[in-house]
Amino acid sequence: MKISLTLRRLVEDRADGRCEYCLVHRDDVGTAHEVDHVRSVKHSGKATKDNLAYSCLECNRFKGSDLGSVDIDGEFFSFYNPRRDDWNDHFRIVGARIEALTPTGEVTVRILQLNSSRRVRDRSRLQDLGAYPK
């Protein structure tokens, strides 16, 4: 689905250049951030400002067209929705890890692989440079 340049710019500016899932800034990764459909096109998500989020390549790839995942009891939880949810309600940064505070946070951290050892290492370096929140 085509996203106009105007809409793309709005999404980028609204996010202040940071991935809305893992918070990494576009200037601090080697790949371009993307405009993500919070609810994927496959699941009838539209290319409107209320359904778009700014995402790094990795978060977007791991998220794919999924809407969420199940916890260990099999109960389904939606992913964190940057348009509806407050990041700080679902996550907190501990060291360089992103710790989930809710089931929504947990499925998001797990499926988007926010705490892979490489990503945590990269965030730790960025924190040392003052380029990532602590």
Ligand SMILES: [Zn+2]
């Ligand atoms: Zn990300």
